[in-house]
Amino acid sequence: MNFLNEVAGRYPEALSLAAGRPHEEFFEIADIHRYLERYQRYLTEDQGYSPEQARRAFFQYGRTKGIIHELVARNLAVDERISAEPESIVVTVGCQEAMFLVLRALRRDERDVVLAVAPTYVGLTGAAKLVDMPVLTVPGGPGGIDLAELAAAVRGARAEGLRPRACYLLADHSNPSGLSLDLPTRHALLELAEREDLLLLEDNPYGVFASGDPAERPPTLKALDRRRRVVHLGSYAKTGLPGARVGFVVADQLVTAADGTQSLLADELAKLKSMLTVNTAPIAQAVIAGKLLEHEGSLVRANAREIALYRENLAHLLTGLAAAFPAGSGVGWNTPSGGFFLVVSVPFEVDDALLETSARDYGLLWTPMHHFTEAPEARHQLRLAVSLLTPDQITEGLRRLTRLINDRLDA
Amino acid sequence: MNFLNEVAGRYPEALSLAAGRPHEEFFEIADIHRYLERYQRYLTEDQGYSPEQARRAFFQYGRTKGIIHELVARNLAVDERISAEPESIVVTVGCQEAMFLVLRALRRDERDVVLAVAPTYVGLTGAAKLVDMPVLTVPGGPGGIDLAELAAAVRGARAEGLRPRACYLLADHSNPSGLSLDLPTRHALLELAEREDLLLLEDNPYGVFASGDPAERPPTLKALDRRRRVVHLGSYAKTGLPGARVGFVVADQLVTAADGTQSLLADELAKLKSMLTVNTAPIAQAVIAGKLLEHEGSLVRANAREIALYRENLAHLLTGLAAAFPAGSGVGWNTPSGGFFLVVSVPFEVDDALLETSARDYGLLWTPMHHFTEAPEARHQLRLAVSLLTPDQITEGLRRLTRLINDRLDA
Numbered sequence: 055m056n057f058l059n060e061v062a063g064r065y066p067e068a069l070s071l072a073a074g075r076p077h078e079e080f081f082e083i084a085d086i087h088r089y090l091e092r093y094q095r096y097l098t099e100d101q102g103y104s105p106e107q108a109r110r111a112f113f114q115y116g117r118t119k120g121i122i123h124e125l126v127a128r129n130l131a132v133d134e135r136i137s138a139e140p141e142s143i144v145v146t147v148g149c150q151e152a153m154f155l156v157l158r159a160l161r162r163d164e165r166d167v168v169l170a171v172a173p174t175y176v177g178l179t180g181a182a183k184l185v186d187m188p189v190l191t192v193p194g195g196p197g198g199i200d201l202a203e204l205a206a207a208v209r210g211a212r213a214e215g216l217r218p219r220a221c222y223l224l225a226d227h228s229n230p231s232g233l234s235l236d237l238p239t240r241h242a243l244l245e246l247a248e249r250e251d252l253l254l255l256e257d258n259p260y261g262v263f264a265s266g267d268p269a270e271r272p273p274t275l276k277a278l279d280r281r282r283r284v285v286h287l288g289s290y291a292k293t294g295l296p297g298a299r300v301g302f303v304v305a306d307q308l309v310t311a312a313d314g315t316q317s318l319l320a321d322e323l324a325k326l327k328s329m330l331t332v333n334t335a336p337i338a339q340a341v342i343a344g345k346l347l348e349h350e351g352s353l354v355r356a357n358a359r360e361i362a363l364y365r366e367n368l369a370h371l372l373t374g375l376a377a378a379f380p381a382g383s384g385v386g387w388n389t390p391s392g393g394f395f396l397v398v399s400v401p402f403e404v405d406d407a408l409l410e411t412s413a414r415d416y417g418l419l420w421t422p423m424h425h426f427t428e429a430p431e432a433r434h435q436l437r438l439a440v441s442l443l444t445p446d447q448i449t450e451g452l453r454r455l456t457r458l459i460n461d462r463l464d465a
Numbered sequence: 466m467n468f469l470n471e472v473a474g475r476y477p478e479a480l481s482l483a484a485g486r487p488h489e490e491f492f493e494i495a496d497i498h499r500y501l502e503r504y505q506r507y508l509t510e511d512q513g514y515s516p517e518q519a520r521r522a523f524f525q526y527g528r529t530k531g532i533i534h535e536l537v538a539r540n541l542a543v544d545e546r547i548s549a550e551p552e553s554i555v556v557t558v559g560c561q562e563a564m565f566l567v568l569r570a571l572r573r574d575e576r577d578v579v580l581a582v583a584p585t586y587v588g589l590t591g592a593a594k595l596v597d598m599p600v601l602t603v604p605g606g607p608g609g610i611d612l613a614e615l616a617a618a619v620r621g622a623r624a625e626g627l628r629p630r631a632c633y634l635l636a637d638h639s640n641p642s643g644l645s646l647d648l649p650t651r652h653a654l655l656e657l658a659e660r661e662d663l664l665l666l667e668d669n670p671y672g673v674f675a676s677g678d679p680a681e682r683p684p685t686l687k688a689l690d691r692r693r694r695v696v697h698l699g700s701y702a703k704t705g706l707p708g709a710r711v712g713f714v715v716a717d718q719l720v721t722a723a724d725g726t727q728s729l730l731a732d733e734l735a736k737l738k739s740m741l742t743v744n745t746a747p748i749a750q751a752v753i754a755g756k757l758l759e760h761e762g763s764l765v766r767a768n769a770r771e772i773a774l775y776r777e778n779l780a781h782l783l784t785g786l787a788a789a790f791p792a793g794s795g796v797g798w799n800t801p802s803g804g805f806f807l808v809v810s811v812p813f814e815v816d817d818a819l820l821e822t823s824a825r826d827y828g829l830l831w832t833p834m835h836h837f838t839e840a841p842e843a844r845h846q847l848r849l850a851v852s853l854l855t856p857d858q859i860t861e862g863l864r865r866l867t868r869l870i871n872d873r874l875d876a
Contacts (some may be wrong), residue, residue, distance in 0.1 A: 056618075056736070059543065075526060076525075078520065083501075083519065084518065086523060087501065094494055109489065109492060111708075112490060112708050113492045113706060113708045114486055115707045115708070116708065141717070147746070148742060150740070150743045151741065156596065177740070177743075180739065181741075182567065183740060184737065275679060292525070295524060296524065296525050297747040298746055299744065300745065300746055301743065307759050326595065329561070329588070329591030330558050330592075330741075331558040331561055331742065332561045333710065335558070335708060335709055337709055337748065337749055338746040371771070458698060
């Protein structure tokens with residue numbers, strides 16, 4: 055993504071439909087102080103810490119697996135219907151560290167590979183690169199995942215002597231596609247994982263940002279997982295506070311060592327973490343803990359205003375696209391049920407040169423989809439993000455996008 | 466170190482001369498709030514940030530290389546006589562992440578190795594393990610480094626077809642040995658690095674904790690470095706606040722890409738960091754920044770009480786050892802000029818079983834030196850740490866240690 059950041063840096067005045075950062079309008083620096091105080095009160099009043107113990111929790115190195123694991127477990131129960139043992143959770147420096155730790159733990163030698171549903175979040179590709187693990191992509195298709203393709207990929211890799219250790223995907227409002235898996239597909243995917251002896255790495259930064267009733271969205275893969283097939287990767291960057299850099303992983307799988315002893319995958323990840331970052335900053339964990347405590351463990355509740363704004367933005371963008379590009383225009387798009395992103399398809403090539411033109415001549419930034427996949431259709435697609443903007447900015451962004459697309463269609 | 470943590474966990478009542486954590490008595494949770502406010506004022510009053518920009522600095526994802534690089538550069542100038550371009554600094558999740566990033570950047574294939582002065586900090590060994598890079602240890606000896614051994618190790622490795630990319634060491638109050646290099650040795654080491662075309666990885670968590678006049682301690686290797694031979698690894702865990710997990714690396718080396726373009730090593734590290742932790746929590750950086758600002762960039766000033774306490778503790782321990790073990794007792798120790806650690810040598814084997822006995826029967830924890838090196842003398846050595854204790858606790862710890870040692874000598 056260096057090129058994309060570089061273009062954004064050169065055109066700071068351009069309106070960005072590229073940035074997938076969370077909305078910041080509802081945040082105040084005072085929130086940080088309040089969250090820290092809330093967590094301090096929780097330690098002394100609810101957990102019976104002495105003042106010295108509370109001081110130590112903020113000040114010193116903490117437990118490698120994290121100090122807010124019980125609050126994370128409660129959050130997963132409240133918002134995601136996941137029953138996670140706190141001991142199966144490792145609190146990480148963002149979800150990015152969690153991806154690195156899991157891939158590093160799964161890699162024994164050059165035969166180990168990870169599968170990833172395409173288009174693929176660049177963070178996964180980056181973590182795999184750091185651990186020297188090849189990523190074999192599996193086409194997602196319009197349903198978000200193609201199970202026949204996935205099974206074929208697993209078997210094909212094994213036939214070549216490779217060990218596909220896991221398949222990475224976002225089941226809810228994926229980045230970059232915006233797509234979610236429907237409930238039958240989730241069940242079928244879990245069955246496939248069991249049948250093919252495959253782990254699923256479920257990354258879930260956007261699950262709470264459903265446009266509809268949160269009670270009606272399908273359960274996460276981890277909530278449906280009965281056989282410890284799912285490693286659940288979580289992020290508080292979008293729901294908590296990006297500036298805290300706190301994520302986590304639920305890794306309740308049992309690992310058998312050479313001497314026959316068993317341990318939790320979470321404990322194996324902690325051993326690696328002790329050599330990577332030692333622990334996640336207790337102060338940053340305290341900030342997230344305070345936000346969780348303030349909203350009885352629910353980030354759906356904590357993000358009520360954000361969820362409403364993202365829903366309105368997404369609806370506004372979809373309405374605007376339909377008005378600008380009637381049927382037969384050759385321009386299409388998908389219709390995500392929530393999240394930050396959607397994908398527009400056009401009948402001309404979408405490359406980095408077009409992005410440069412868009413930024414320079416139209417004052418508009420977006421993300422070419424070819425950065426997320428080598429699939430040929432991506433050469434005609436672009437990703438739009440709605441999270442950082444107001445509805446008025448989306449109206450203006452759409453106006454500029456329409457002009458760009460129509461100029462290209464006329465060319 | 467898992468065994469050591471495990472023993473400490475099983476004997477929570479034992480007095481610890483093992484823990485190298487910083488003293489926490491002078492810390493209050495209110496400090497965190499004050500530091501955050503100080504950094505906020507710095508942004509708005511000194512840096513001209515609008516309230517929205519300041520809010521964004523705390524809230525959003527930040528610059529990959531860090532947001533407090535200019536304050537780190539000022540700190541290095543004030544406390545360490547290092548002139549570092551802010552752009553050559555990467556702020557990291559503790560020094561541990563910095564070690565990982567540097568080793569990962571230096572590793573191209575299985576021929577790349579890192580040299581390390583023995584006994585060696587376990588964090589370096591851990592980071593090297595994560596990147597699959599062998600560590601070749603070089604005996605440190607009583608002077609802290611043996612230059613003839615180092616030169617021989619470089620040449621020996623090359624003769625075997627290996628590429629020694631760097632040599633890791635602590636020049637000041639090393640962990641675990643407590644030793645510092647004298648000025649002539651520092652100059653000779655820099656000359657050797659130039660002659661043998663070797664990078665030096667200088668890790669400096671304890672430099673400010675000199676027992677004597679800080680103006681009289683020898684300059685860091687980086688302060689003496691005229692040819693960009695030194696990558697300087699820094700930690701604010703001991704001088705700032707462990708719970709913030711903020712470290713940094715100064716990497717002003719030029720890296721030439723295959724196409725001939727040059728970049729700073731710091732920028733190469735930032736690319737790797739974007740795939741590992743994305744960035745260091747801005748909130749954690751803000752806490753450290755506030756502490757730096759409060760003391761005009763000087764952590765020597767910020768740690769005046771801690772430095773005095775560590776000095777007193779170290780002197781107290783040395784006096785107590787001399788009283789307990791007169792010449793001819795067969796018990797010896799080194800005499801560090803500052804820092805957290807010293808090493809005691811005894812005429813019997815110091816293994817994990819002895820530590821277990823010490824914890825169970827004597828109520829005392831310390832660290833067997835064989836965890837830091839395979840050198841045979843380490844089988845008769847133990848590390849003592851003075852940082853977390855009061856002088857009274859040191860007196861009591863010495864009493865227990867004396868009893869343990871005398872019981873063994875009598876056995």
